[in-house]
Amino acid sequence: MQEDEREVWDAGQYARFRTERARPFFDLVDRVPLKDVRTAADLGCGDGALTRTLLDRWPGVEVWGIDSSREMLARAPSAPGLHFERADLRSWTPPVPLDLIVSNAVLHWVPDHASVLHACAQWLTPQGALAIQMPNNRAETAYRRVDEILLEPVWKDRMRGIDWEVVVEPPRFYAEQLGALDFRSDVWETVYYHPLAGPADIVEWMKGTALRPILTALTEMEGAQFLDELSERIAPDYPQGREGVLFPFRRLFFVATRR
Helix, strand or coil, X not given: CCXXXXXXXXXXXXXXXXXXXXXXXXXXXXXXXXXXXXXXXXXXXXXXXXXXXXXXXXXXXXXXXXXXXXXXXXXXXXXXXXXXXXXXXXXXXXXXXXXXXXXXXXXXXXXCHHXXXXXXXXXXEXXXXXXXXXXXXXXXXXXXXHXXXXXXXXXXXXXXXXXXXXXXXXXXXXXXHHHHCCEEEEEEEEEEEEEECCHHHHHHHHHCCCCHHHHHHCCHHHHHHHHHHHHHHHHHHCCCECCEEEEEEEEEEEEEEEC
């Protein structure tokens, strides 16, 4: 993920739903079959809070957390065995062979997943494993409403050249690519139903992730107008009941180990 001169990621906004965003990370890592991990990398580590938990799972591990955001890395924790670097995921290379590569909710921003998987395979030790999770929720109504707004004349010219699209291939693609690299893979999808107070919280959720490229390109006033329009559009799609709303969120996972 390359970074614009303006800071795309808002660490405070992202952290608003920290518990909900952390759950897929733990669901992913729990499926890693390795008992002994001496070296690991967390690609797209964000603020490093989840990266830090790898030290608890594999005591003594050396972990490199890699992210492109200065603001996120400014919040990264400090601990023996924990190293954080600001780098583009497409150009970074590890200083040592890795027993484990984890990438949680970032690979969808990076193109050419076949090349990414090939590079990761080269970085791993003979017994190494790759564990990746990607949001796969762009078919959800709230995201389709964003697409509709971006096609309207008032926004279309203003947002020309702004790429908010993501790359998530079908599950079969990852199984085939990993098989060609001599990995056996465990591929699955999960839909989480997040209880939120109301439709406004869905917009707040999206502000921390998917909408960041859009909001970064807009002035503060334009961004507020965009969010107001989105809130108005999605309110009928997510009627608020006594318990608020359930926000469906689909995620794609895979864990790969050498054959």
